[in-house]
Amino acid sequence: MPATAPAQIELPPPAPPQSRRRREWSSIMQDRGLRLSSDTVLSWLTRGSSLAILGMLVTLLVVLTIAAVPSMKAYGLSFLTSSEWRPNELEQPRRGPDGKVVMEDGELVIETLPPQFGALPVIYGTAVSSALALLFAVPLSLGAALFLVRIAPRIKVSAPVSFLIEFLAAIPSIAYGIWGLFVLVPFLQGVEMSLHQSLAHVPGLHWMFYSTLQVGTSTVERPIAMTGRDMLCGGLILGIMVLPIITAVSRDVLSAVPRAQIEGTQALGATWWQSSWEMLRYSRSGLFGAIMLGLARASGETMAVTMVIGNNNQIVLSPFAPAQTMSSLLANEFAEASSELHRSALVQVALILLLMSLAFNVAARWLVVGKEARTAAAH
């Protein structure tokens, strides 16, 4: 076979650089002597955004603390223990140590008391309404989570039911507020009035239907007006609002229980409830984290509570009495705050609310995420 020379491959001549064509960003930068590549730009942009998120938290804490300083200086620790919230000055006759009015030259001596701010009623309100919400929501949520994990997959309803329960979470809180105000409050008013008629005479339940007031120097006992707008209604609405979050997180935590655990209990002859109880016990820290997440949401919730809780800034033990939470206090009074000190006291309440919510969130995430990390590491 005659050897043929390898064919000459004709390469096209290199294209001359056209000044109109778009040049690479990096080559433009190189021509100008800058060592700035798109890599560095994106790296710094994204790093800056992450720092911005850190900065957001720091700004939140710093700005609120600075704005609360006048109130902190004026009231100190008594802010947390005093029950008196009075944004206005009070003129009253001065009373001597024996309780009688002091007379000078035949006239009453009027003293002016400065505004007094104490956050104990709203701290009490937030604590009790959140506790009521959890009391209502936790059994329902755990039951629903067990249903979703153990029963629903077998009858193929887990996806629709999960979707419906998560749809509860998407409803804005003002919708809950309006529903509560116009539907739940009249219903509860009817229920409470009939309870009042039937149970008010029972000696052990006296505290539920009567409250004691300080009028002048004497204490008076008055029946609580059953308006339906009270702590009970606030707790119920909050409970409905935290149902989806506790259910969703509990469902995720319970579905992470290894099948071997459940099958082991069943092999030992456990009933359905006994093996479910074992599941609950196994994931108790994750469930506790779910409850804390619900608590964090319940304590920070504003609009629904403001509309149904009655806005009475006093500590009354009965669940049928109107109350006030920290967030509803802020929603009601902040836009109409009468003085710098009033506003500063409100910002101090906001700071307490923020720190409380941060503490719950951090604890919840540590419990839920920590448990998952430990489970993942163990398997």
Added chain:
Amino acid sequence: MFVVCVLFTLTILTILGLVIGYLIWIGAGSLSIKFFTELPSGKVADPGGMKHALIGTAVLIGLASLVGIPLGLLAGIYLSEYSREWWLASPVRFISDVLAGVPSIVVGILGYELLVVPLGRYNGWAGAMALAFIMVPIVARTTEEMLRLVPHSYREASLALGATKARTILRVVLPAATGSVVTGIMLAIARVAGETAPLLFTALGSRFLTTNPNLPFPSLTVQIFTYATGPYPEQKRLAWAGILVLICLIFVLNLAIRLTARSVRVAK
């Protein structure tokens, strides 16, 4: 006990049914075309409509998205792509989660102190920035989750072909996750559309149609709150109609989110 769990689930579904049912039933009874086309008339017996509030909410969400979405996207890209380079990534992730749980009224107070006090009056910028504050952690976390779902082989192939890291992220990873990232953004918008508390003392709310953010700005949620807690029954009916519109908006957004997510998974 088995029966108890089923009963509890049915109770939750009944509560959901009661809430949604009443909202749709009473809302539908109060809704009319006047709601969308008229401005508040100032008359007690015939309060007009909420056109100003609808436009106000749209403008506020638009302004908030202008700031919140880019910031959240970039932070999410950092958390998913660059997290191995710096020790600060996991604290930022944690703090991002924690920030998402801050009560929205506290965010409103921050907006007041930072943007209302210096300017001397309630304005729409403060409201929009308060909403952006709420949006950023949500967008960052969902972007990070969605970008993490993109298979590593995409990145490795792109880097093997000689692309820089920035080009890999912008031209390969982000387009692969576009549907999911848009889902996250819509989630944030749905959340922010229903927020009332941050707007209460930043934008304050107004009865007038305005598109100037330097003035007190109307919004659907604050207007509903004002009408619902007021004494006039006609205004309360308008508040019900507003709630129905708000819920429909959020429901449509959630539906769009689910459809987009499903189509993204099918496409892969």
